[in-house]
Amino acid sequence: MSTSAVALIRCSTYDEREVMDAVRSGIGLLGGIDAFAAADDRILLKPNVLAGDSPGSCVCTHPAILKAVGGLFRERVKAITCGDSPGHGDSGPSLTTAGLATVAEELGLGTADFDQGRQVDFPDSPQANRFLIANGVLAADGIVSLSKLKTHMVTRMTGAVKNLYGCIPGQTKRRYHYTHPNAFSFSQMLVALNLLLKPKVRLHIMDGVMAMEGNGPRNGDPVHVGVLLFSTDPVALDTVMCDLIELDPMRVPTSGPGRRWELGTYKKDEIEIVGDSLSSARPGGFKVKRGLVRDFSPQGMLARIDNLIAQRPVLDRRKCVRCGQCVLSCPVQPKALDWYKGNDKEPPKYTYNRCIRCYCCQEICPEGAISVKRTVLRL
Ligand code: SF4
Ligand code: SF4
Incomplete structure (x- = not known):
């Protein structure tokens, strides 16, 4: 039986030297930089930017991680770009606010085009046969994914597998939410996207120095975990992430299709953890939804009943600044969240019977005004 190696390296702060030592150790344990890039490769570093929040908010991959990984690859490779x-x-503006553009400039990294893309056919895909992929991804020979350890309302956690969703440019991502309206079909699409990009992806690195628990992926609470994870297998890396925060990997709906379709493995006896000890790195009490994820969408009358009782996004009027980002992000037509009678002086309102629970609105709100709540009927 083949195993997937995941390197776990303790890294307690974003101190530049400490991060560089940890990155060097993690990559070293997996074969060293030469195993992941040839001198004439064009390498893309792909952090998690989401909405371009400042480093202290723990929404984006920290600039210190980009600096260390970019610095290390710079020792071997000339053509390196960065983008998400x-x-x-x-x-562009998101990379700047996240502090990543400054680091990219310091290291002389090129800017990868993530605003435009091209349709790529994937006839052998187990789920989606065509993806719009950003030009910056298509132009690269190899990708190094720099994910962030955070909670997510659809996929429970956003880790290595979910990070590649940012390879789909611009607002097309919303359409994929609409065409994959439940956690399982959305996760299957994510796995298919990872399979399409697998020949290019050289390495997955996860920033778990400071993670996000609770109302992630944008409005949760920063929590210290103090680790970096490294692997060529994104499913195995996400499984070790789950082990760290004591979450059953089967509660993360990319795990099952990830192994079934041979992207990687979530089975513990197929994963070898190298580096530091996992048990001593567990933070304990990490706040994440731990319930079952449903693998079907009810139809007809059942769908209507389910819509009434299913957990839903709820808007806190006191926190809302009426910026309208949530309205723009809603992928359904007519929108399930919109200005009431066009009045943008009041917070937007939900029409729950249209809502597909994609939580794009909750994810994008810059004020943390939207959270996911259970209804009274479903306790
Ligand atoms: S994104 Fe948040 S702050 Fe902006 S309108 Fe929506 S709820 Fe209000
Ligand atoms: S209201 Fe929010 S959760 Fe519902 S469909 Fe629109 S963006 Fe998705």
Whole structure:
């Protein structure tokens, strides 16, 4: 039986030297930089930018991680770019606010185009046969994914597998939410996207120095975990992430299709953890939804009943600044969240019977005004 190696390296702060030592150790344990890039490769570093929040908010991959990984690859490779497609707006401003553009400039990294893309057919895909992929991804020979350890309302956690969703440019990501309206079909699409990009992806690295628990992926609470994870297998890396926060990996709906379709493995006896001890790195009490994820969408009358009782996004009027980002992010037509009678002086209102629970609105709100709540009927 073949195993997937995941390197776990303790890293307690974003101190530049400490992060560089940890990155060097993690990559070293997996074969060293030469195993992941040839001198004439064009390498893309793909952090998690989401909406371009400041480093202290723990929404984006920390600039210190980009600096260390970029610095290390710079020792071997000349052509390195950096980019990600945020959930809202163009990539440039988001990279700047997240502190990543400054690091990219310091290291002389090129800017990858994540605002435009091209359709790529994937006839052998187990789920989606065509993806729009950002030009910056298509132009690269190899990708190094720099994910962030955070909670997510659809996929429970956003880790290595979910990070590649940002390879879909611009607002097209919303359409995929609409065409994959439940956690399982959305996760299957994510796995298919990972399979399409697998030949290019050289390495997955996860920033778990400071993670996000609770109302993630944008409005949760920062929590210290103090680790970096490294693997060529994104499913195995996400499984070790789950082990760290004591979450059953089968509660993360990319795990099952990830193994079934041979992207990687979530089975503990197929994963070898190298580096530091996992048990001593567990933070304990990490706040994440731990319930079952449903693998079907009810139809007809059952769908209507389910819509009434299923957990739902709820808007806190006191926190809302009426910026309208949530309205723009809603992928359904007519929108399930919109200005009431066009009045943008009041917070937007939900029409729950249209809502597909994609939680794009909760994810994008810059004020943390939207959270996911259970209804009274479903306790
Ligand atoms: S709920 Fe959030 S995203 Fe929506 S209008 Fe209010 S502040 Fe903006
Ligand atoms: S209201 Fe929010 S959760 Fe519902 S469909 Fe729109 S964006 Fe998705």
